[in-house]
Amino acid sequence: MNQMQKHRTGRFVSVTVLLIVLIVVMFFITLASGVVSISPLEVIQTLIGQGTGRQELVLLDFRLPRIALALLVGAGLAVSGAILQGVTQNELAEPGILGINTGAGFAVVLFIFFIQDSLGNFSVFVMPLFALLGALLAAFLVYTLAWKNGVNPIRLVLVGIGVNAGFSAALITLQLKMNPQDFRQATVWLSGDIWSASWPFVLSLLPWILILIPIALVKANALNVLNLGDDIAAGLGSKVEGNRLLLLLIAVALAGASVAAGGAIAFLGLVVPHLARKIIGPMHQYTIPISALIGALLLMVADMIGKNVLAPMEIPVGVVVSILSAPYFIYLLIKAN
Numbered sequence: 001m002n003q004m005q006k007h008r009t010g011r012f013v014s015v016t017v018l019l020i021v022l023i024v025v026m027f028f029i030t031l032a033s034g035v036v037s038i039s040p041l042e043v044i045q046t047l048i049g050q051g052t053g054r055q056e057l058v059l060l061d062f063r064l065p066r067i068a069l070a071l072l073v074g075a076g077l078a079v080s081g082a083i084l085q086g087v088t089q090n091e092l093a094e095p096g097i098l099g100i101n102t103g104a105g106f107a108v109v110l111f112i113f114f115i116q117d118s119l120g121n122f123s124v125f126v127m128p129l130f131a132l133l134g135a136l137l138a139a140f141l142v143y144t145l146a147w148k149n150g151v152n153p154i155r156l157v158l159v160g161i162g163v164n165a166g167f168s169a170a171l172i173t174l175q176l177k178m179n180p181q182d183f184r185q186a187t188v189w190l191s192g193d194i195w196s197a198s199w200p201f202v203l204s205l206l207p208w209i210l211i212l213i214p215i216a217l218v219k220a221n222a223l224n225v226l227n228l229g230d231d232i233a234a235g236l237g238s239k240v241e242g243n244r245l246l247l248l249l250i251a252v253a254l255a256g257a258s259v260a261a262g263g264a265i266a267f268l269g270l271v272v273p274h275l276a277r278k279i280i281g282p283m284h285q286y287t288i289p290i291s292a293l294i295g296a297l298l299l300m301v302a303d304m305i306g307k308n309v310l311a312p313m314e315i316p317v318g319v320v321v322s323i324l325s326a327p328y329f330i331y332l333l334i335k336a337n
Helices: 003-032 040-047 053-088 100-114 116-146 153-175 180-190 199-218 220-226 230-235 240-262 268-280 284-308 317-336
Strands: none
Touching (some): 003 040, 003 053, 003 268, 003 284, 053 199, 053 220, 053 268, 100 116, 100 180, 100 240, 116 199, 153 180, 220 230, 220 240, 220 284, 230 240, 268 284, 284 317
8 A cells, every 4th residue: 555545544534533423423412402402411311211201202203313314314315426426527416416306306296196195104115115216217317318329427417407307397297286285295395304204214214325325335446437537447447338327326226215215405415525525535435435424414414403593493404405505506616617
């Protein structure tokens, strides 16, 4: 291992430890904050089984699953964005811009409109599958329409913007046909909200995150090679289209499952990979795990802000993320031009 590699590995370890510490600190701050005030000491006592019944209800049944869901959704969307930016070689690519979030959202709204009531409590486990189907449909349309003797990264993004607009129009049309209760649920969900946070929702999302992010890490070197350009990647023996398709499927699955649980949260998959690259560099074996940690931390902080800034009313976490991320997005647009 050369000196530069040792330095990069040491920096990666240091940044990882720092982010984990920040996540743990924010975890306890978030557990302690809310309409029902619980001190950090009472939080610890409750977690070890020495709290009151009221404290156990608030922490274990409401706040803890919501925090767990925020961590999983944040990590999933951030890694999805990191993969998409690598595959498309476009710094402005993310699941929302490419239409993947909207495709997943369209499938979820169809599920809410036609199927949810008939499945009862089991619906939380079926919803991610519908979101995945919608995300896959969007990705299939984008990939097929962008194909012309291979897939040009710029064409992929432009087609994605068009597909996103089409699904958005279909969503609006479908919402107009909903009853008021379903319309409100769909509207809040589409704004990006960790709604109905419960342990079944956490368990329905957890396998997707635990399986797909490690697979993305295994394919990190293939993603690094793709960033060199198709011609160079092919010259180095990489199966360009095969690797691109597999990585796109991983990104789509992560985005679809995350959208099913957390709604259509915009900008997270765009901004977080940029932050990770600025901190640790462009190598994806480093940027993917750092993106996962930053995404988890950012969404947990955004959710805490949304719950408390106008308490007892709540601001959807997607709105908070957009407010926090919009200035950086504008900066990226100016830089790109």
